[in-house]
Structure formats: C-alpha cells, structure tokens
Amino acid sequence: MDVFVILQIIVLFGAIFLGVKLGGMGIGYAGGLGVVILTIFLGLNPGQIPWDVILIIMSVIGAISAMQLAGGLDYLVHVAERILRRNPKHINYLAPAITYFLTIFAGTGHTAFSMIPVIVEVAKGQNIKPSVPLSISVVASQIAITASPVSAAVVAMSGFLEPFGCSYPTLLAICIPTTFLGCMITAFFMTKFSNLDLSSDPVYQERLKLGQVTPITNANNKKVLPKSAKLSVWIFLVGVIAIVLYATAISKNIAWIDPVVLPRNDAIISFMLFIATMIALLCKIKTAYLVNTSTFKAGLSACVCVLGVAWLGDTFVKGHIPEIKLLASNLIVAYPFLLAVALFFASMLLYSQAATTQALIPTVIVALGITPENTASVPIIVASFAAVSALFVLPTYPTLLGAVQMDDTGTTRIGKYVFNHPFFFPGVLTIVVSVALGFVFAPIML
Template sequence: MDIFLLLQLIVLFAAIFLGVKLGGMGIGYAGGLGVVALTLGLGLNPGQIPWDVILIIMSVIGAISAMQLAGGLDYLVKIAEKILRRNPKHINYLAPAVTYFLTIFAGTGHTAFSMIPVIVEVAKGENIKPSVPLSISVVASQIAITASPVSAAVIAMSGFLEPFGCSYPMLLAICIPTTFLGCMITAFIMTKFVNTDLSSDPIYQERLRLGQVTPVIKKGDDHPLKKSAKLSVWIFFIGVIAIVLYATAISNNVAWIEPVILPRNDAIISFMLCIATLIT
C-alpha cells in the first residue's frame, strides 16, 4: 500500500475515532479537523462543500429541537412505549417497526435511543433475549434514514438520481416499502431461526444467580407531558406532509406547479424553519 494513502486512512479513522469519543456535535467538529489535516496537512484537493445538505440538516435539527422542547419527542416515545407494552409477545416485530417509523418521522436515528430501555424491559418480561429485538431495532432506525422524507441522505440521493429520471417522490415510493419490508423479513428470520429464549441462556442465568442482574420489574413512565406536546407533533407532521406534497407537485413527473419559484431543497429548508417558528 502506498504510504501516502496509508497516511490518509490514518487521518480519516483518527477523525472518526475522535468524533465518536467526543460524541454529539463532536462528530461534526472532528470532521472539520479531518478536512484541515487532509488538505493543509497532506495537500489533498477538497471537494465541493454540500451546502444544501448541511443547511437541510441544520433546519431539520432546528425543527426537531423546537418539537423536543415543546415535549413532542416525549409524546412520540410515550406512544411507542404503549404500543410495545400492550403487545409484548410481538416485541421482535414491533420494536423495529417503532424505531423505523420514529426515524421516518424525525429524519434522524437518534430518536431510537430513548426506546432502548423500554425494549430491554419488555423483552425480559416476555423471556426473550433483549439482544434480538435490540439488534433489529437499531438497524431499522438507521435503515429508515434512507427512506425519511426529511433526511439529508434521501435529499442527497435524490439529487444524484434525478438526472437519471428517478424523482424525489419516486425515490420515497421505492425506499419506504422496501426498507420496511427488509426490516420485517429480518425480524421474521431472527424470530424463527434464532434461539430467543432468555431462560436457556447460561450466561444470563449465571449472572442472575450471582445477583449481577435483577429480575424485571414492569413499570411505566408517569412523567407528565407538556400541554404543547401533542400540538407540536401535529405541526411537525403536517409540515413533513407539506414538504412531500410540494416536492411531488414540482417534480418533473407530476409538474403541477410551473414555473418552480422555490426549488425542492430550498423548500425543505424554508418549510422546516416555518415548522420551528410555529412550534416556538
């Protein structure tokens, strides 16, 4: 391997490692550090900065932050928790479905983190290895990013595919059913062909005997929701639907709106800022 390429890989993985260690916004910070090291340090020519994608991410995060402060994310998590607790026997299917649709709605897989304790508790209560629904749920929450109408990944991919005749609505029409079906097939395989019986796991039973883990005590979250929680979710939901409808209306395949004054990417940014304004 060329020594110069090896140095590039070292810088790349060092930036990723540092970003993961810092966590949160630190991932973005470390990315900038990596670009500086690769360009000014190793003399590589930088590509074009994807401003549209960056601004879309910022506007979506802004709207989600407003909804979170209004209690909207707590409301969504509470609904998801109720679904899991009412149907515990189907945790292997419902857990990935819940995290999938949370990501579809919010455009980020981070919403799935709040579901992890609930999934573990419900799975243990049904004598199911938590690793089974957890592994599927985490994957589902990330796969859903490629099918969310407001995710930067979908926006970027639609930009790549539009010259080849695949519009934004067509991309969503393909990605949403296929990714969800893939998650459900995986859940079926894990349920039918993997030993999910927690009581037969010798490591868990040994830890239970030694008191290193405690038996499950079923409990719910009684934390009261803010009065603005439901309304913020509805505002966000209507805004996402408006984005999809507008993007469909201006697409080349539909062309209901001509001439197009506000392009799709600019519309997503503007709509998201409007959503944040209304929620605030």
C-alpha cells in the same frame, strides 16, 4: 501505483480511523485534519463542502428540538411504549417497526434511544433475550434514514438523481417498502432461527445471581406530558406532509409548481424553520432551552461529522475521478451489486448515510456515464442506496453502544473480536434483503 496516491490513501483511511477512535464529533475533526494534509502536503485540490446537507440537518434538527422541548418526542415514545406493552409477544416485529417509523418521521435514528429501555423491559417480561429485538431495532433506525422524507441522505440522493428521471417521490416510493420489508424479513429470520430463551444465557444467569438485573415492572410510563406535546407532533407531521407534497408538485413528472420559485432543498429548510416557528408560538416553548435538548446536541455532532468526513471524501474522490470512473465503469456495469458493496464499506468508515451519499454518488453517476439521455444505470444507484446504512459494523455508533449499555441482562454484548456483536448479522441481512428488493422494484418504477 504512484507513491503520492498511496500516501493519499493512507491519509484518507488514517483520518477516518483516527476519527472513529476519537468518537462523536471527533470523526469530523479528523476529516478536517485529513483535508489539510491532502491539500497542503499531497497536492490535491479541496473538495466541495456539503453545505446543502449541513443546512438541511440544521433545519430539521431545529424543528425536532422544538418538538422535543414541547414534549412531542416523549408523547411519541409513550404511544410506542403502549403498543409494545399491549403486544409483548410480538416484540421482535413491533420494536423494529416502531424505531423504523420514528426515524422515518423525525429524520434521525437517535430517536431509538428513547425506546431501548422499553424494549429491554418488555423482552425480559417475555423471557426473550433483549439482544434480538434490540439488534433489529437499532439496525431499523439506521436503514430508515434512506427512506425518510426529511433525512439529509434522501434529500441529497434525490438532488443527484432528479435530473436523470428519479424524482423525490419516486425515490421514497422505492426506498420505503424495500427497507421496511428488509427489516421485517430480518425480524422473521431472527425470530425463527435465534435462541430467544433468556433464561438459558449464562451471562444473564450470572448477572441475575449478582443482583445486577433490574426487576421487571409492568406499569406503563406514568410521566405527565405537557398539553403542548400532542399539538407539537401534529404540527411537525403536517409540516412533513407539506414538504412531501411540495416536492412532488415541483417534480418533473408533476410540474404543478415551477421549482424556480422555491427549489426543493430551500423548501425543506424553510418549511422546517416554519414548523419550528409554529411550535414555538403555539406550544409556547422557551426557545432559550432548545440548545439543551439531546436532539440539538446530536444534530450539532452530526453537522460537524458530515462537514469533516464528506469534505475529506470529496477531496480524495475528486482528485482521482479518471481512475475511479475506469474502475467503476468496468466493474459496476458488469456486476451491479458491487456498488452496494462499495457503499456498504464506505458508510462503515464514513459513519454517516448523508456523508457517504454526498461523497460517492456524484462520482458514481459520472463513472457510469449517466446523462439525461442515458439513464439506464440509475436503477442500480437507487437499488444500492440502502447499503449506505452500514453504521452498525463497527460497534461504536451511539445507538448501538446505548443498546449495549442499557441491556442489564448482558445479552447485548460485544465480543472480543470486535465484529462478533449481535448487530452484525441482522444488519448485513437487512441491507442484503433491502438491496435485493431494490433491484426488483427500481427497474419497474423507473
């Protein structure tokens, strides 16, 4: 291998590991550093900045921030909390189902933050280790990104595959059932084969003796919600439905509307800004406070991360397309599941479903020789899509850390070997099951 190639690989992984160490937006900063070194010092041409993905994240987060300011997210959490408290025995299934659909609806897994304290309290009341429902729920909030109509990852994947016969509605029709079933099958295995008995956990007993465990309260959340809360949710929901319907209407299979009028990506951005406008007007929110919402801050962080990491990945990949094409065409065609493995490890390092999709999928399409006349390998890509959700592997992702910190029983803890944490097994199992189901569903529907 050429010395320059070795140095480029070192810079690529070095920047990623530096970003992981910095945390938060630091991974985006480090991505920019990697681009500087790869281009100025190691001779690569700069890759493409994923503007469409960044703009979609910005517009979606803008609309969700408006809904949050109007009380909509609090309303959704209130409804979810009532469901959990009324059915506490089924928490291992209901908790991940709730975080899954919250992510489907909002397009961001950070909505799971609001549910973590509720899950912990309900689990304690049933003498169930909170680590079990928490681990499945955090994983569900991550994998649901690959099935959300308004997530940047789904929009990017749809844009790449639509010219080859996989439309936006078809992608959703495959990804939603496969990922949801993956979560529920994982919940079944975790429920049947995990030690759920909270009282048997030595760390919990020790914390209990020291008075470090908060007493259980059975009362529902009494927080008074503004009148605009429910209205903001309905406005957002109608907007999301409108986006799906419009994207379906301009798809090649339906073609009720000429996509030249308003392309899909532009439609999502404009519809989201329209939704935000309607929430601002009808719910009478003070838009000056939007920048203070947790959703806005998380969205800004996501934009910077995608900017740096996806740009870094595209810079490296575009400089080595012939080698990657040769490797992929030989291995993935012979062993299709290897694409899922590659996406798994890439997302583990890139820390973003959208960034992983943006950085790798165009090259995979070229490597597999996919053209409008040769679409035989498209099902492989669709089936493997769920594997871009391996953000749980390194125990540094915000929702994962939030679960560790908010579980006062101590059952959700990170082991001394880094990878031995409660999210690893359910995360891997969920992706394996979802990808396996994808290889069943995708060939049938495509």
